Amino acid sequence: MPELPDLEVFSANLSKLFKGKKVTSVKVINGKNLKDPVAKLKKGVEGKTLEQVYRSGKELRFDFGDATLGLHLMLHGNLYVVSKSKEQKHTIAELHFNNDKGLAVTDWQGKANIRLNPEDKKGVDALSKELTVKYLAEVMQSKAIVKNLLMNQDIIRGIGNAYADEILWKAGISPLSVSNKIPAAKVRNLAKVIKQVLKDAVKHIKKTNPGLVTGEVRDFLSIHNSKKKTSPTGGEIKSGSIGGRKTYYTEEQQLYH
């Protein structure tokens, strides 16, 4: 549900809430999609002190020094800070800390997942230094529809459906463009726009929703927004479907094919 900018804000806020706190217990309610056995998760983090929370791609990482817990919320995962044991609906698991607070992960679809010591996939994080113009130019030597390419986590980690639309509009590239037909200058600019759009979104969400640890903030999006009829520069917003996902765009964006 949340995208990269939301997750970035969650991680900062979760750090504030739980940093330096010790895990008293891990409680798994629905373990069918866990990537590791419950016993392994418990052994990995119970009794350990949380050093920090950060984001990698669309995952949240809970760093316990000698062990790291990776949490992926998938489409519908939610986080709740809970006190005591009033269980949320569709709870996957709860982490209880020694400050009488807990963190509950819920997902009605049961898809949110937790794993111990996750490995980064081969894609580079969208906000990392590794996402350079050179890297982008290389991976764009592909016949893939550019929007699909941006959302491919094996190439760039962290861009989801909504922000792909925002980024492509700002870059002036039609989402239906074929990646390897986009001119070098546009690719160079796209690299810059990816970071700019995501960072601006983080800034905005921090400002409007300072303590956010769950849900998503999307009402400020310029293009991927069902309430908007026109772009900031006056282009009529149209919608279609790419890769089975709703895509918003305007004629201001150049189609390369």
Add this chain to the structure above:
DNA sequence: ACGCGTGTTACTGT
């Protein structure tokens, strides 16, 4: 009331 929305995986097609 009912259609829409979000990411990944496993599958199909080229």
Add this chain to the structure above:
DNA sequence: GACAGTAACACGCG
């Protein structure tokens, strides 16, 4: 076999 595209997962919200 490599690379691209797509249905399904199943419920809450407006």
